[in-house]
């Protein structure tokens with residue numbers, strides 16, 4: 001692989017920048033991280049602080065009673081669409097592989113129980129919107145999501161638990177047309193977050 005095929009940039013050339021958002025080690029050695037160009041050479045804390053200025057008003061949450069392998073993808077999507085934060089409900093440990101280190105730039109909170117999560121959402125006046133293709137769900141495609149909300153995903157296998165459904169103000173389904181019962185929660189999270197983006201985000205021209 002030649003240098004031009006590599007992701008990122010090599011060592012800084014030219015006068016050393018004064019701005020303390022820059023990381024001296026990255027400036028000296030190059031920045032090969034999976035970040036957008038405007039954050040090249042920035043310290044991680046500086047990137048998080050800048051993202052915090054622009055995060056959207058939706059949060060995402062996922063149940064984690066069986067170490068769901070989709071959580072990494074949910075975190076990566078939450079980072080891409082600038083969700084305010086990710087909430088893991090259930091077991092604390094989750095498989096970080098699919099996150100591709102985006103969890104370093106994302107606020108990830110843990111709630112031991114559904115009750116604890118519901119309590120948090122109520123204190124922050126955030127309606128919980130379940131995302132699942134359950135009986136009684138309404139089509140995501142024809143529903144406008146609230147601008148401030150938590151999108152709540154279930155696990156591979158059981159989907160949203162009974163308690164999670166009861167905690168949801170409404171449950172939205174993603175239309176499917178094939179033979180499979182469902183798509184995976186990681187993919188569903190990208191579709192649901194992008195539905196929020198289509199409803200509410202300011203799209204750069």
Ligand SMILES: C[S@@+](CC[C@H](N)C(=O)[O-])C[C@H]1O[C@@H](n2cnc3c(N)ncnc32)[C@H](O)[C@@H]1O
Nearest residue numbers: 131132133153154155159160174182183185188
């Ligand atoms: C693999 S699904 C399992 C549950 C599904 N209710 C079933 O009957 O098979 C895991 C999670 O992905 C999300 N999901 C998968 N397919 C979906 C769809 N068509 N609409 C909305 N959410 C979906 C939901 O959050 C769901 O809890």
